[in-house]
Amino acid sequence: MRLIFSGALALGLTAAGTAQANIDIPVTYLRAEQVAPPVLSNLDPDPDDLGIAGARTALADNLTTGQFMGHRYALDVVSVEPDGDVLSTARAALAASPFLILDAPADTLLAIADLPEAAGALIFNSTAPDVTLRDADCRANVLHTIASTAMRTDALMQVLMQKRWTDIVAIVGTHPDDLAYEAALDRSATKFGLEIRARETWAFDADMRRSAATEVPLFTQGFGDYDVLVVADEIGDFGEYILYNTWEPRPVAGSVGMSPRTWSPVLEQWAAVQLQNRFEDMQGRSMRDEDYGAWTALRSIGEAVTRTNSADPATLRAFLLSDDFRLDGFKGRALSFRHWNGQLRQPVPVVHPRALVTLAPVEGFLHRVTELDTLGVDEPETACTAFAD
Amino acid sequence: MTIPLKGPLTALTLILAATPSLAAEIWVTNEKDDSISVIDVDTLEVTRTIPTGERPRGIIFSHDYSVVYICASDSDAVQVMDPDTGEIMHDLPSGEDPEQFALAPDNRHLYIANEDDAITTVVDTETRTVVAQINVGIEPEGMAVSPDGKVAITTSETTNMAHWIDTETQSLFANTLVDSRPRHAEFVKDGTEMWVSSEIGGTITVFDAATQAEKAKIGFEIDGIHPDRVQPVGFKFTKGDTHAFVALGPANHVAVVNADTYEVEDYLLVGRRVWHMAFSPDKDLLFTTNGVSGDVTVIDVASREPVKSIKVGRFPWGAAMRP
Numbered sequence: 001m002r003l004i005f006s007g008a009l010a011l012g013l014t015a016a017g018t019a020q021a022n023i024d025i026p027v028t029y030l031r032a033e034q035v036a037p038p039v040l041s042n043l044d045p046d047p048d049d050l051g052i053a054g055a056r057t058a059l060a061d062n063l064t065t066g067q068f069m070g071h072r073y074a075l076d077v078v079s080v081e082p083d084g085d086v087l088s089t090a091r092a093a094l095a096a097s098p099f100l101i102l103d104a105p106a107d108t109l110l111a112i113a114d115l116p117e118a119a120g121a122l123i124f125n126s127t128a129p130d131v132t133l134r135d136a137d138c139r140a141n142v143l144h145t146i147a148s149t150a151m152r153t154d155a156l157m158q159v160l161m162q163k164r165w166t167d168i169v170a171i172v173g174t175h176p177d178d179l180a181y182e183a184a185l186d187r188s189a190t191k192f193g194l195e196i197r198a199r200e201t202w203a204f205d206a207d208m209r210r211s212a213a214t215e216v217p218l219f220t221q222g223f224g225d226y227d228v229l230v231v232a233d234e235i236g237d238f239g240e241y242i243l244y245n246t247w248e249p250r251p252v253a254g255s256v257g258m259s260p261r262t263w264s265p266v267l268e269q270w271a272a273v274q275l276q277n278r279f280e281d282m283q284g285r286s287m288r289d290e291d292y293g294a295w296t297a298l299r300s301i302g303e304a305v306t307r308t309n310s311a312d313p314a315t316l317r318a319f320l321l322s323d324d325f326r327l328d329g330f331k332g333r334a335l336s337f338r339h340w341n342g343q344l345r346q347p348v349p350v351v352h353p354r355a356l357v358t359l360a361p362v363e364g365f366l367h368r369v370t371e372l373d374t375l376g377v378d379e380p381e382t383a384c385t386a387f388a389d
Numbered sequence: 390m391t392i393p394l395k396g397p398l399t400a401l402t403l404i405l406a407a408t409p410s411l412a413a414e415i416w417v418t419n420e421k422d423d424s425i426s427v428i429d430v431d432t433l434e435v436t437r438t439i440p441t442g443e444r445p446r447g448i449i450f451s452h453d454y455s456v457v458y459i460c461a462s463d464s465d466a467v468q469v470m471d472p473d474t475g476e477i478m479h480d481l482p483s484g485e486d487p488e489q490f491a492l493a494p495d496n497r498h499l500y501i502a503n504e505d506d507a508i509t510t511v512v513d514t515e516t517r518t519v520v521a522q523i524n525v526g527i528e529p530e531g532m533a534v535s536p537d538g539k540v541a542i543t544t545s546e547t548t549n550m551a552h553w554i555d556t557e558t559q560s561l562f563a564n565t566l567v568d569s570r571p572r573h574a575e576f577v578k579d580g581t582e583m584w585v586s587s588e589i590g591g592t593i594t595v596f597d598a599a600t601q602a603e604k605a606k607i608g609f610e611i612d613g614i615h616p617d618r619v620q621p622v623g624f625k626f627t628k629g630d631t632h633a634f635v636a637l638g639p640a641n642h643v644a645v646v647n648a649d650t651y652e653v654e655d656y657l658l659v660g661r662r663v664w665h666m667a668f669s670p671d672k673d674l675l676f677t678t679n680g681v682s683g684d685v686t687v688i689d690v691a692s693r694e695p696v697k698s699i700k701v702g703r704f705p706w707g708a709a710m711r712p
Binding site: 064065068271274277278281303307326327328332333370372 | 504564
């Protein structure tokens, strides 16, 4: 699949009063398609254009600004099938443009970032939440726009602290993503002086659509009394069947229930409703985390080009990592990049399916630089050295 | 004067009570209550609550105060209301999602920012027709018209520009970059300067109106509040344009800026998430809308002290004075 959206949106009103610099900014959105694991709940299949739709919305935003500046953006969307040769596709993309938005799993992302052709490129990881990509496995040519798992679990633990739901138990799935989420939950709990008191592994292979009401009460009875049940089910397998079926009448949080997200269709404050409306009008569905990751990636490129009047990836990277970069991400405060690991610094909404519960960082969690850095891997603890110079 | 009450006179009293008071009023739009709260400037009490279209935000009176215009954003209409009766007289064609607007000095042409459409719509309020639609940046918001009526400004929140419109040709003649999320624009000092607030950028940019060149940039700094949360939105100028009062959003403060030196002189604590404001007729009191706390703070301009907080509807947004 290859679709090209070009900057032919000229409306004939490039105007005087603005320094005109005719600059072309071609960007590739590269998706390494992954085989989705089987899940019990079939309610919410991923849309075919997940992530891509966010990039398309950002392209329209950038084109509008670009028409006043003489900046022409183009978006080339390339999707490689699960058994396809993603590395040669990436080589071709990098030959055409140094700007690459990647929707790929961590190992593929690192292989692409380490290609000789990627030296000096500006790559955005818009979908992979792995903590290690922001830590020991960071790369100087990769910036991360989706929130890391650690940022999300830190946000969740802050909310649990705020609500004094400190007696925490957990149910953990068996998928590697579930285990990574569990590890992040443990790390976050320790960070804020909490602990997960008891945990069970979900390894059933029954179809819970038929038996949740009988299985889950028994399964959760052994926890005894507790404040909140945290579920690690990052692939969306069994978690939805835990809610309202627990032995004790207690709230559920984590991958389901009250959930920390990069973005959510329930956000409307901070002018988020404008972005939601724009996205829904253009794409015919609501905006998800991966869409927001791609949107912030392409908008970051656009904002940096607007401010620097340059399409040089080194110039743009330096600006993006500087204090002068402030992106309006519709989450109540300016977004910027952490100069030590390239992660987009951003608030993390903790939501339930129909409304926002709290926007983290939660009031009272202080930081010497910015409270936003109470979420995720902070500068003093990072194992990332690629950004040192 | 005491008069013994008799039947006919009682009826007369009732009629008098039904007519509006003569005191000046501050009209506040309540974004999430679909209503206007009317505050009496003398008593500092809410005297009326008037229903409007959906999600009312921008509000201005005609220059002769005979009608009030309301941006009913989710009704996709600018509503024209009789301020005496509170009746909606008619809607103006406004384009989609009108948020803010400005009335030209001719008291006739309304410049409307259509937030969802990247368009500025110019409406003739007499013929009730759209005179022009001008393509601007994404999420147009702030609107201003110069005192001589020759220049209109639209700020676009995602494109981060002030767009300068020649009102004779209804076309853009300049586009100037400002900091992130520009919200409000005003011409001051007889139209020689144009000020734009940038909410996420945390600044106000001052332009020389004749050359559209940036003349100054004003930053804000409040002890104990992270710069990210200091978000300038609405602002208004005191008598003689000597000082600007600037609403700082979630910083819950109003800044007082010296309009000659561009230095911030004071920060005044108000309600939560302060948006916009309006002065009393002689500009000795300032009324700020506080979105999250659902109230209006009254500031004594001379002493720069908040003197009262008045409960209004949910998410008060715009404010306008009626003498």
